[in-house]
Amino acid sequence: MINKKFNFNINSRDLFSLKVPATAANLGSGFDTLGMAFNLYNIFNIKKILRPGEFKCVTSGEGTEELSDVKDNMLITSYLKACSEWNVKDALGFELESCNAVPFCRGLGSSSTAVVAGVLFANLINKLNISEPELLRMMTLIEGHPDNVAPCFVGGMVASCWDPDAKTLKYVKLPALPDDLYVIAAVPDFKVQTEEARKILPSSVPFKDAVFNVSHAALLCAAWATGRWDLLKTGMDDKLHQAYRAKLFPGGEKILENIKNYKDCLAVAISGSGPTMIAIVKGKAGDLASEMCRIFTAGGVSSHFFILNCAPDGVIVEINN
Ligand code: HSE
Numbered sequence: 001m002i003n004k005k006f007n008f009n010i011n012s013r014d015l016f017s018l019k020v021p022a023t024a025a026n027l028g029s030g031f032d033t034l035g036m037a038f039n040l041y042n043i044f045n046i047k048k049i050l051r052p053g054e055f056k057c058v059t060s061g062e063g064t065e066e067l068s069d070v071k072d073n074m075l076i077t078s079y080l081k082a083c084s085e086w087n088v089k090d091a092l093g094f095e096l097e098s099c100n101a102v103p104f105c106r107g108l109g110s111s112s113t114a115v116v117a118g119v120l121f122a123n124l125i126n127k128l129n130i131s132e133p134e135l136l137r138m139m140t141l142i143e144g145h146p147d148n149v150a151p152c153f154v155g156g157m158v159a160s161c162w163d164p165d166a167k168t169l170k171y172v173k174l175p176a177l178p179d180d181l182y183v184i185a186a187v188p189d190f191k192v193q194t195e196e197a198r199k200i201l202p203s204s205v206p207f208k209d210a211v212f213n214v215s216h217a218a219l220l221c222a223a224w225a226t227g228r229w230d231l232l233k234t235g236m237d238d239k240l241h242q243a244y245r246a247k248l249f250p251g252g253e254k255i256l257e258n259i260k261n262y263k264d265c266l267a268v269a270i271s272g273s274g275p276t277m278i279a280i281v282k283g284k285a286g287d288l289a290s291e292m293c294r295i296f297t298a299g300g301v302s303s304h305f306f307i308l309n310c311a312p313d314g315v316i317v318e319i320n321n
Contacts (some may be wrong), residue, residue, distance in 0.1 A: 020116055028216070044097070088185075
């Protein structure tokens with residue numbers, strides 16, 4: 001995949017360009033294991049190679065304020081971490097342009113886009129020829145959430161599992177959603193840090209709740225693999241995290257409770273650790289998207305929405321040198 005060239009060229013003078021998709025992790029029952037990539041992208045262009053240790057970055061779009069400082073830029077820190085783990089001496093610096101469409105700190109995998117891109121640039125710029133399993137291992141090690149990085153890298157809907165013995169990420173890519181099914185992502189103007197959203201989860205859960213999630217996640221994967229979209233609502237039901245996290249932001253509990261009852265809604269979930277809420281719909285998505293945003297407004301927070309498709313291809317790489 002890494003050697004393929006694709007034509008999304010923004011500026012043919014860029015040395016390397018990556019088009020990296022947003023993701024929704026968990027999908028309800030699949031906590032820390034399931035994730036889906038969307039056709040909403042951050043684009044990262046390498047304009048120039050610089051001397052080791054020298055980095056420049058220009059950011060536009062989402063997260064512009066947060067990402068202006070090079071030393072806090074997650075793409076650059078991931079690049080340096082991957083270079084160091086792969087024993088690259090004097091890793092080259094670069095001039096980076098980030099054009100970000102993925103909302104920042106909203107549960108749509110913006111940090112995964114940066115980590116995936118940083119690791120891929122480490123491989124490309126330093127001509128390391130790293131294998132795909134090792135790239136994924138490195139991305140998982142740095143980001144910590146395979147349910148974001150795996151679909152971000154390979155695309156589609158992905159079930160992934162860290163194998164502690166082999167120290168690799170095992171994954172299976174399921175078929176993308178059919179074209180007539182859409183994903184609404186309703187994004188409130190409210191940030192949730194994943195770290196905080198993990199701290200509020202209980203340290204142990206009743207055995208029956210663990211069994212509930214295992215059976216529902218298994219049903220979800222089987223339904224997805226066989227096109228039984230009528231089972232998504234049941235399959236995405238969860239008892240491990242959503243009830244706790246939906247309290248962290250206004251409107252979360254109401255959207256989880258109400259939206260699934262609408263005729264065209266196949267399932268609803270918190271995207272990653274929130275606060276974005278996703279709904280999978282068949283048919284007209286606009287009315288339901290407006291209703292989700294109306295619930296955010298009633299909770300006192302403004303919001304916007306995207307109507308998205310599943311991105312089947314993951315990262316798109318362009319090499320111009
Ligand atoms: N599975 C992770 C979580 C994803 O829900 O905490 C974080 O984006």
